[in-house]
Amino acid sequence: MNGPDADFIIIGSGPAGVSAAFPLIAAGRRVLMLDGGDDAGSQGESRSVRVLGSNLESLRKDDGSSPKLQTPAARGILEPFRRQSGITGDGFIPIGSLARGGLSNIWGAQISYLDAEDIAAWPIDVASLQTSYERVANRIGISSNADFTTGAHGEPVLPLGATAADVLHRHQAAKPADGSFRLFPAVNAILSEERPGRAACDLRGDCLYGCPSGAIYNSRQDLLLLRKSPHFRLLDNMQAMSLTRSSGWTVGTADGSSFSAPRIILAAGVLGTAALLADLLPLGEQGLRLLNSPTLAVPLLCPTRLLRSPTPTHSLAQLGLSLRYGSGASDYVTGAIYEVGTLPAQSFVNRMPLGRKAGRAAFELIGGSLLVATIYYPGDQSHSYIRRDETAGKGLTVRGGFAEGFGPRAEALKKMLRREWKRLGLIQLPGASLAEPGIDAHFAGTLPMGAAGPFGTSSDGEMNLHPGLYVVDGSILPDLSSKYVTMTIMANADRIAHRLAETEAPSAL
Numbered sequence: 001m002n003g004p005d006a007d008f009i010i011i012g013s014g015p016a017g018v019s020a021a022f023p024l025i026a027a028g029r030r031v032l033m034l035d036g037g038d039d040a041g042s043q044g045e046s047r048s049v050r051v052l053g054s055n056l057e058s059l060r061k062d063d064g065s066s067p068k069l070q071t072p073a074a075r076g077i078l079e080p081f082r083r084q085s086g087i088t089g090d091g092f093i094p095i096g097s098l099a100r101g102g103l104s105n106i107w108g109a110q111i112s113y114l115d116a117e118d119i120a121a122w123p124i125d126v127a128s129l130q131t132s133y134e135r136v137a138n139r140i141g142i143s144s145n146a147d148f149t150t151g152a153h154g155e156p157v158l159p160l161g162a163t164a165a166d167v168l169h170r171h172q173a174a175k176p177a178d179g180s181f182r183l184f185p186a187v188n189a190i191l192s193e194e195r196p197g198r199a200a201c202d203l204r205g206d207c208l209y210g211c212p213s214g215a216i217y218n219s220r221q222d223l224l225l226l227r228k229s230p231h232f233r234l235l236d237n238m239q240a241m242s243l244t245r246s247s248g249w250t251v252g253t254a255d256g257s258s259f260s261a262p263r264i265i266l267a268a269g270v271l272g273t274a275a276l277l278a279d280l281l282p283l284g285e286q287g288l289r290l291l292n293s294p295t296l297a298v299p300l301l302c303p304t305r306l307l308r309s310p311t312p313t314h315s316l317a318q319l320g321l322s323l324r325y326g327s328g329a330s331d332y333v334t335g336a337i338y339e340v341g342t343l344p345a346q347s348f349v350n351r352m353p354l355g356r357k358a359g360r361a362a363f364e365l366i367g368g369s370l371l372v373a374t375i376y377y378p379g380d381q382s383h384s385y386i387r388r389d390e391t392a393g394k395g396l397t398v399r400g401g402f403a404e405g406f407g408p409r410a411e412a413l414k415k416m417l418r419r420e421w422k423r424l425g426l427i428q429l430p431g432a433s434l435a436e437p438g439i440d441a442h443f444a445g446t447l448p449m450g451a452a453g454p455f456g457t458s459s460d461g462e463m464n465l466h467p468g469l470y471v472v473d474g475s476i477l478p479d480l481s482s483k484y485v486t487m488t489i490m491a492n493a494d495r496i497a498h499r500l501a502e503t504e505a506p507s508a509l
């Protein structure tokens with residue numbers, strides 16, 4: 001019998017997978033990473049190809065989803081997963097990736113950190129997460145937006161757009177209508193200073209189309225570093241299809257290959273990991289509870305900035321916000337404010353009840369004064385389940401929905417937000433809408449750490465039902481706060497991998 005292919009096989013090269021790989025190779029463990037995608041479409045494309053697509057995909061009809069999901073880059077990341085994952089949606093858009101770097105190729109890069117209250121029900125302490133937050137933040141590069149008219153304090157910063165700065169000034173000057181409303185410069189995984197292989201942000205605002213200079217963190221960048229280690233191997237185009245246990249674990253891939261290791265680390269994203277485990281879990285009728293963040297988008301007009309041009313900045317989140325709507329620890333929403341003037345004109349023009357010419361003229365006139373706020377609810381306000389798809393036999397369906405009483409809660413929140421917009425001198429425009437579940441791409445909770453039973457995992461992400469199978473993506477987060485989730489996924493993967501690196505490799509296989 002052949003020996004194992006590695007000490008650990010990691011499935012997935014997104015933010016979770018690379019975060020697990022670093023501590024293991026630093027400890028001299030042999031890591032084989034399998035990814036269902038490859039390096040296609042990452043470098044050397046001209047701007048016109050990035051904006052229009054190599055097959056002019058951008059000229060397709062607007063499908064009503066977020067502009068971010070309609071760019072050629074996004075279509076190239078999402079479509080293979082849609083076609084090949086075997087997961088469909090019922091009132092849910094099952095966002096996932098089969099691409100080197102995963103969803104970090106198209107993410108918004110906004111960063112949040114959980115605190116002790118957020119993780120009170122988790123089987124880990126906040127100190128261990130904080131150590132990992134620091135390690136990950138140093139690795140990926142973080143900057144906050146700053147209003148240079150008031151000065152920065154030595155930390156890495158990028159300029160806040162003028163419209164966002166205007167709103168922030170008003171917030172600082174006028175007392176919030178609701179004491180629990182917070183507005184602050186957004187913190188993003190964008191470089192303000194160059195690093196090897198990555199340039200600093202050039203403030204040209206092309207961010208929606210992929211950041212050609214590498215200023216926005218993408219886990220592909222980490223793979224370049226990982227591949228320098230003799231302990232690390234990445235195999236592209238290796239979609240894992242099955243996991244079987246003998247003395248260790250064997251991964252079977254779509255092309256008929258198989259790879260073995262004593263321990264497997266699943267980092268295929270919450271939906272990708274669920275698809276891989278479907279045959280190993282007693283899904284039953286109820287299926288797997290999936291936590292996602294109900295999401296509200298609100299268009300806003302800042303009248304004081306009418307007819308003024310946007311100032312140079314990136315087009316990711318300018319401001320972050322949070323607002324408490326109840327007395328429970330997780331009863332608060334988190335969100336971001338974007339400047340529309342830095343977004344591509346077509347994403348605005350296509351949604352206006354005007355012709356293209358008039359829409360374009362309107363955009364030029366008011367684009368610089370428009371903002372969009374995106375608001376996320378915590379996962380306990382969702383009611384989504386992953387079940388076996390009875391019609392398709394082997395596949396899975398995600399049925400999306402909202403928690404009981406969500407409708408009135410959402411209305412009450414909109415009212416609270418309207419008071420704050422008014423205080424900030426903003427006019428809420430018609431068109432505020434709740435996104436279809438799944439669009440948020442903030443997923444968690446299917447295999448919670450610390451839970452008993454067949455779906456539970458240990459505090460190290462090892463499956464109760466399958467020793468030797470570890471999960472490090474969002475699946476194992478026991479609950480989903482409204483904060484941006486990826487930094488926590490990465491920190492938790494780093495924390496788990498440090499613990500695995502300390503343990504002796506079993507002599508199985």
Ligand SMILES: Cc1cc2nc3c(=O)[nH]c(=O)nc-3n(C[C@H](O)[C@H](O)[C@H](O)COP(=O)(O)OP(=O)(O)OC[C@H]3O[C@@H](n4cnc5c(N)ncnc54)[C@H](O)[C@@H]3O)c2cc1C
Pocket residue numbers: 011012013014015016017034035036037068069095096097098099100101102103104106107108109110111112238239240241267268269270272273276440441442443473474484485486487489
């Ligand atoms: C438009 C958009 C904006 C976002 N903005 C933000 C934001 O501002 N802040 C934030 O915190 N989060 C944001 N997110 C969410 C963020 O992208 C995800 O939380 C993050 O990418 C999850 O990382 P992951 O490694 O767990 O999974 P993924 O990034 O999904 O990576 C999964 C990896 O597994 C591979 N894979 C999947 N199945 C298989 C298989 N069977 N075999 C082999 N390989 C497989 C894929 O190729 C991929 O490499 C955003 C997401 C989207 C779509």
Ligand code: SF4
Pocket residue numbers: 190200201202203204205206207208210211212213214215216313314315
């Ligand atoms: S403006 Fe956007 S695309 Fe350009 S370098 Fe900065 S982050 Fe990248």
